[in-house]
Amino acid sequence: MIIEISDVFLKENQDKSKIEVEINEPKKIIEVLEEIGIENLGYAIFYLNEIKVDKNTTVNNQDKLTVLPIVGGG
Amino acid sequence: MTYGYSGKILKVDLSTGEIGIENLSEENMRKYMGGKGLVYHYLKDSVNKNTDPYSEENPLYFMTGLATGIPTGGTSRMIMGTKSPITQGFGISESGGFVGPELKKAGWDGIIVEGKSEKPVYLYIKDDKVQIKDASHLWGKGNGEVNDIIKEENKDKGIKLSQIGQGGENQVHYACVINDLKHACGRNGMGAVMGSKKLKAVAIKGTKGIKFKDKDKITEISKWYAKYQKDKPLSKGLYLYGTAAGVESLDKSGILPTRNFKDGSFEKAKEISGQTMADTILAERGGCFACPVRCKRVVEVNKEDIKVDPKFGGPEYETIGSMGSMCGIGNLDVIAKAHEMCNDLGLDTISTGVSISFAMECYERDIITKKETEGLELNFGNEEALLKLIKDISEKKGLGKILSKGVKKASEIFGGGSEEFAMQVKGQELPMHEPRGKIGVGLGYSVSPTGADHMQAAHDTMITEEGPMLDSVKTLGITKPADPKAYGKDKAEFYALNEKWWGFLNMIGMCDFIPAPRGSMPIDKFIELINASTGWDVTPEECMEVGERGITAARKVNYDLGVDESYEELPKRLYQPLENGALEGVSMDRDKFIEMKHYYYEHFGWDEKGYPKEETLQRLGL
Numbered sequence: 001m002i003i004e005i006s007d008v009f010l011k012e013n014q015d016k017s018k019i020e021v022e023i024n025e026p027k028k029i030i031e032v033l034e035e036i037g038i039e040n041l042g043y044a045i046f047y048l049n050e051i052k053v054d055k056n057t058t059v060n061n062q063d064k065l066t067v068l069p070i071v072g073g074g
Numbered sequence: 075m076t077y078g079y080s081g082k083i084l085k086v087d088l089s090t091g092e093i094g095i096e097n098l099s100e101e102n103m104r105k106y107m108g109g110k111g112l113v114y115h116y117l118k119d120s121v122n123k124n125t126d127p128y129s130e131e132n133p134l135y136f137m138t139g140l141a142t143g144i145p146t147g148g149t150s151r152m153i154m155g156t157k158s159p160i161t162q163g164f165g166i167s168e169s170g171g172f173v174g175p176e177l178k179k180a181g182w183d184g185i186i187v188e189g190k191s192e193k194p195v196y197l198y199i200k201d202d203k204v205q206i207k208d209a210s211h212l213w214g215k216g217n218g219e220v221n222d223i224i225k226e227e228n229k230d231k232g233i234k235l236s237q238i239g240q241g242g243e244n245q246v247h248y249a250c251v252i253n254d255l256k257h258a259c260g261r262n263g264m265g266a267v268m269g270s271k272k273l274k275a276v277a278i279k280g281t282k283g284i285k286f287k288d289k290d291k292i293t294e295i296s297k298w299y300a301k302y303q304k305d306k307p308l309s310k311g312l313y314l315y316g317t318a319a320g321v322e323s324l325d326k327s328g329i330l331p332t333r334n335f336k337d338g339s340f341e342k343a344k345e346i347s348g349q350t351m352a353d354t355i356l357a358e359r360g361g362c363f364a365c366p367v368r369c370k371r372v373v374e375v376n377k378e379d380i381k382v383d384p385k386f387g388g389p390e391y392e393t394i395g396s397m398g399s400m401c402g403i404g405n406l407d408v409i410a411k412a413h414e415m416c417n418d419l420g421l422d423t424i425s426t427g428v429s430i431s432f433a434m435e436c437y438e439r440d441i442i443t444k445k446e447t448e449g450l451e452l453n454f455g456n457e458e459a460l461l462k463l464i465k466d467i468s469e470k471k472g473l474g475k476i477l478s479k480g481v482k483k484a485s486e487i488f489g490g491g492s493e494e495f496a497m498q499v500k501g502q503e504l505p506m507h508e509p510r511g512k513i514g515v516g517l518g519y520s521v522s523p524t525g526a527d528h529m530q531a532a533h534d535t536m537i538t539e540e541g542p543m544l545d546s547v548k549t550l551g552i553t554k555p556a557d558p559k560a561y562g563k564d565k566a567e568f569y570a571l572n573e574k575w576w577g578f579l580n581m582i583g584m585c586d587f588i589p590a591p592r593g594s595m596p597i598d599k600f601i602e603l604i605n606a607s608t609g610w611d612v613t614p615e616e617c618m619e620v621g622e623r624g625i626t627a628a629r630k631v632n633y634d635l636g637v638d639e640s641y642e643e644l645p646k647r648l649y650q651p652l653e654n655g656a657l658e659g660v661s662m663d664r665d666k667f668i669e670m671k672h673y674y675y676e677h678f679g680w681d682e683k684g685y686p687k688e689e690t691l692q693r694l695g696l
Contacts (some may be wrong), residue, residue, distance in 0.1 A: 008307050047323075071323050072320075
């Protein structure tokens with residue numbers, strides 16, 4: 001699956017904001033992201049194939065996931 | 075001896091030329107903690123229902139708060155107040171930057187400007203030395219040029235300046251006050267009132283500094299925070315992409331105000347996002363006094379057909395929304411130009427953009443024609459029309475004269491049912507946040523004392539589930555997340571608790587982007603900072619009570635001025651469905667909304683019409 005992650009969640013040694021990962025079985029978004037070392041997910045919002053979902057949504061290999069920072073106005 | 079504030083307010087009467095000092099007691103400072111509270115304290119007995127906001131009877135305040143000037147970050151706020159020409163009620167507008175801390179360093183907690191000068195003047199403050207200087211040679215000039223002249227004639231490039239441009243001189247209702255060219259007291263018509271007093275600028279140089287009770291503790295917290303915030307998502311997002319960091323997610327969520335709030339999604343959202351700005355026109359990341367977050371943008375465009383001067387900073391999210399998606403414009407160069415023009419002319423970018431967006435819709439619906447637009451093809455997306463109308467509004471010329479009054483008045487003039495999509499509350503144009511997807515924001519627009527305002531409370535999208543965002547505010551008594559699209563009693567209480575905290579931050583002169591929940595500094599640490607500054611023993615409970623006092627005080631003034639519940643109507647468009655995006659077909663439910671608003675009144679101890687009950691006023695010492 002393809003994951004687009006805002007730079008906000010990338011560490012200094014993680015320079016790729018677009019990542020392709022292979023998942024062998026359906027998994028929750030949070031599990032996939034933790035496996036690739038993405039932290040602070042309590043501050044993120046998730047869009048699966050352009051639709052807003054929560055972190056416990058199950059994803060498959062053909063999905064596209066976008067991870068953006070929470071927005072709060074101002 | 076006071077710590078963290080001086081206890082002195084400068085008082086200037088422009089009618090008589092008298093300059094004096096108003097002493098501020100510790101009791102009152104502890105009660106109000108600055109900002110909006112101090113404006114209430116002085117305004118309540120100064121104006122009445124019949125006071126013309128442009129008359130010499132209407133005072134204009136430049137206030138700071140207890141936090142202003144502490145060298146930690148976010149401590150930059152200057153809070154202006156007056157009887158607003160837009161709402162005819164309690165007027166407040168805040169700004170970051172450097173003016174507030176400079177005023178405190180000069181030994182003043184605030185300035186009260188009374189009366190009206192016969193000829194243009196500016197106020198020059200260097201510590202205790204205060205002069206009213208002639209500004210005849212500055213009248214008619216833009217903020218950029220005047221900024222240079224005042225610094226030059228006082229031989230001091232370090233002067234901090236609050237200014238009005240031609241918009242304020244001409245009393246465009248939503249003219250604003252621009253601070254050091256990059257920061258704005260944007261809302262409620264502060265620039266128009268300043269212009270009515272013929273006060274072109276306030277120039278400040280402070281060399282005295284601020285006395286803190288425990289300077290070592292402040293240094294320790296400041297150093298800790300500068301390091302701590304760096305990798306925290308809330309701060310990092312603001313640093314990397316500014317306040318426009320959320321454009322794409324708002325668009326994907328269907329809550330990016332587009333084409334006068336008809337739509338919730340803009341096909342060119344990516345092109346006007348904070349990310350695109352960082353990749354294209356961003357020259358540097360700027361900031362306010364002592365702030366390590368650096369959320370401000372400085373942009374530069376140097377093309378043959380369009381140039382944008384970096385001395386005016388760069389567009390915030392509000393400007394990107396109001397001049398961009400609202401006007402159907404997906405060109406960041408043009409939006410940056412619109413921002414530069416508004417800062418030079420002294421116009422609030424939100425009200426200016428919403429007014430032009432409104433006119434574009436009226437044109438597309440044939441409510442106005444080329445006769446009214448003087449030949450201008452005023453369709454959404456017309457970049458030249460946007461820039462021309464900004465200038466015309468500042469000069470009150472042609473269609474710009476009507477739009478200079480704001481969309482409420484303009485809809486009364488245009489007719490044709492346009493009041494249904496005149497996006498305003500209490501006469502003030504809506505900011506760039508969509509209530510159909512954030513019901514709490516809609517409540518805020520409705521009940522805010524200053525008209526539609528997005529800075530009254532944390533937005534619905536922040537605390538939607540268990541997790542670190544909710545954990546960060548539990549100390550304030552906020553223990554449950556809320557669904558952004560929910561109504562009801564729980565939602566009203568959720569909003570009210572958040573509003574008390576933000577109300578407190580607004581009073582104390584603190585940027586909402588530093589303490590939790592919007593910022594990364596834990597609330598307990600922030601309160602420790604205030605106590606280190608003052609030597610007091612402030613608690614979260616006291617903060618919430620101060621916030622509540624400010625909210626109820628502002629409401630009391632408004633009702634006394636005749637701005638009551640009948641002024642809390644949301645625009646009819648919000649009860650109609652969004653026409654595109656993820657929330658296509660979604661509208662607000664008016665009955666549920668009104669019911670929620672009355673739960674909100676109940677929470678604050680106000681009666682069924684929203685007026686504070688006697689026991690509430692007594693409890694809060696009002």
